[in-house]
Amino acid sequence: MNHRAVLGIDAAWTLTQPSGVALVARRGSRWHLIAVAASYQRFLAAAGSFDAEKVPSGAAPDATALLSAAWRLAGVPVDLVAVDMPLARSPIVGRRVSDNAVSRAYGGRKCGTHTPNALRPGPVSDTLLEGFADAGYPLQTGPLLPPGLIEVYPHPALVELTGAPERLPYKASKVRIYWPSCTAVERRARLHRQWSELVARLDAELVGVQAAMPPLDVTATGAEMKAYEDALDAIVCAWVGLCALEGRAVPFGDSNSAIWIPAPTAPSSVPRRTDPQPAMSTSI
Numbered sequence: 001m002n003h004r005a006v007l008g009i010d011a012a013w014t015l016t017q018p019s020g021v022a023l024v025a026r027r028g029s030r031w032h033l034i035a036v037a038a039s040y041q042r043f044l045a046a047a048g049s050f051d052a053e054k055v056p057s058g059a060a061p062d063a064t065a066l067l068s069a070a071w072r073l074a075g076v077p078v079d080l081v082a083v084d085m086p087l088a089r090s091p092i093v094g095r096r097v098s099d100n101a102v103s104r105a106y107g108g109r110k111c112g113t114h115t116p117n118a119l120r121p122g123p124v125s126d127t128l129l130e131g132f133a134d135a136g137y138p139l140q141t142g143p144l145l146p147p148g149l150i151e152v153y154p155h156p157a158l159v160e161l162t163g164a165p166e167r168l169p170y171k172a173s174k175v176r177i178y179w180p181s182c183t184a185v186e187r188r189a190r191l192h193r194q195w196s197e198l199v200a201r202l203d204a205e206l207v208g209v210q211a212a213m214p215p216l217d218v219t220a221t222g223a224e225m226k227a228y229e230d231a232l233d234a235i236v237c238a239w240v241g242l243c244a245l246e247g248r249a250v251p252f253g254d255s256n257s258a259i260w261i262p263a264p265t266a267p268s269s270v271p272r273r274t275d276p277q278p279a280m281s282t283s284i
Helices: 040-046 063-074 097-109 123-134 154-162 172-178 184-205 222-245
Strands: 005-010 020-027 030-037 080-083 148-152 249-253 258-262 281-283
Touching (some): 020 040, 020 063, 020 222, 030 063, 063 123, 097 249, 154 184
Parallel strands (some): 030 281, 080 148, 148 258
Antiparallel strands (some): 020 030, 249 258
16 A cells, blocks of 8 residues: 555653654655644644644643544555554553563663653553544554554664764753763854755655754754754654555554564564554654
């Protein structure tokens, strides 16, 4: 099938923070970035559902609205939704099999997972999971049977995309940790250079990424930098989703929860599964 679509969501763990959204679609032999936005509302605005907000804001995910907007933008229904957020069939109260599997495989490359609990992401995760399930996109832990919803994790995905030896330094909030001896100007320059390199790598996978993600001005505000980062993560989520559709990603976890990561992955000795189950619009 030549015409397919994937919705990527860099989902915030709280309702006060915005969530990045990216839509990609296959056109002939290539995948294209159709739309990317730094919040749910901005993505819906790109499809004509609302007026665009001036500053990205947090909100509860509305699965039906997001899928409808994606269909209008791509011209085809979404096959897969790839979300960077802990998801599971049972209540999440602590570390899951999937968290431990990814941390065993990628912890040595500084890509271990955060530990979720009943409060974070808690109700936000439940709302997202239930909303997409009600819309016909149940959680997929493998094998993949679209349409569905999968959990992804950008850090190991980017390690696999770039062949980097460890987690990439691209988070704006951590520049002091990445480069403690540098000046603020030098840190910003290094961060922007890292972003430009990632955009170029993603553009090789997805037509239109560089056009949608031009370099930020050196005077960009903190809010503008966070919006850029959220949009970039959403594109990574969508890329992992298309890899899963094409059989180029594997699930780490069990039938309750699984985190999908593009191949090549960790050595085969690392258990990945323990219980398998049968046109551009930009608003960063």
